Amino acid sequence: GISNGAAMSHRLACELGPTIRGIAPVSGSMPADLLKVCEPAAAVSVLTMNGTADELAKYEGGEVPSDRGLLASVDDVVAFWTDRNGCNMAPEIKQLPDRNTSDDSHVEASSYRSCESGKSVTLYKIIGGGHTWPNANYYPGFLGPINRDVDASQAILTFFRLK
Numbered sequence: 001g002i003s004n005g006a007a008m009s010h011r012l013a014c015e016l017g018p019t020i021r022g023i024a025p026v027s028g029s030m031p032a033d034l035l036k037v038c039e040p041a042a043a044v045s046v047l048t049m050n051g052t053a054d055e056l057a058k059y060e061g062g063e064v065p066s067d068r069g070l071l072a073s074v075d076d077v078v079a080f081w082t083d084r085n086g087c088n089m090a091p092e093i094k095q096l097p098d099r100n101t102s103d104d105s106h107v108e109a110s111s112y113r114s115c116e117s118g119k120s121v122t123l124y125k126i127i128g129g130g131h132t133w134p135n136a137n138y139y140p141g142f143l144g145p146i147n148r149d150v151d152a153s154q155a156i157l158t159f160f161r162l163k
Contacts, residue, residue, distance in 0.1 A: 002026045002133055003057060006048075010034060010077070017041030022119075024048070024156040027131045028057045030077045032070040038080070043117030046081045047159040049152055050074045051105070051129025053144050059125075078110070078123050086116030091123075100148035105129040107149045122159070124150060 001009045006028025013020045014034060022045035029050070030038070052059045061073035072080075082089060091110040098106045105128035112121040126134060130144015134152040 001028070003028045003131065006057070007031055007034075007071070010038070013044040013046075014038035014040050020044055022046065022160060024159055026133055026152055026156075027051060027054055029061060029071040029074055030080070032061065032072045035072040035076065035080055040084060043085045043115070043119040044081065045085075045119040045159070046078075046121045047124070047156060048074065048078065048122070049124040049126060049134055049150075049155075051126040051131065051144060051147070053105070053128050054131040055144060056131040074123070074125075078112075078121060081121045082112045082115070085112075085119045085121060087112040087119075087121055088114040096149050098149055103128075103148045104145045105147040105149070107134075107147060124155070126150075 006025030009023040009025045010030040013023050024047045026049045050059055057071055059074050061071045064071055091112045094109045096107040096109055105126055108125045110123045126147045129147045132139045132143050132146045134147040134150045136146055139146055
């Protein structure tokens, strides 16, 4: 899910236990109040994509526009899922090729694959990316830059094929 859908995917992973095997939130985070009480009944693989220049669902967390509460920081959410899944806290970090230098962003991928649960956690940190779907055809300019270095749809399809 994207934006509010990203928050909803975290909620589903927390509340539906073994029914949810993986989630792929984009341009959104977990509500801070949910992070405090989430106790998933089973491990959940997570692929998350978040822009550091997202002004609506800020990478560092905090207040959401329209008084909808607080979001946890992306780093805190990734730490939560890696801890719950029993992952090695030292990720494999790759700088993805900057295929489009005109999009004002680039991608750092952090993969946590050595998880006791057999699940994985991957963060696509889109440095300079906005509140957008990576490689989307169009978003209003006020939502920030659209990263063109990774295709979110293809990455998510690949992620779910492996689950």
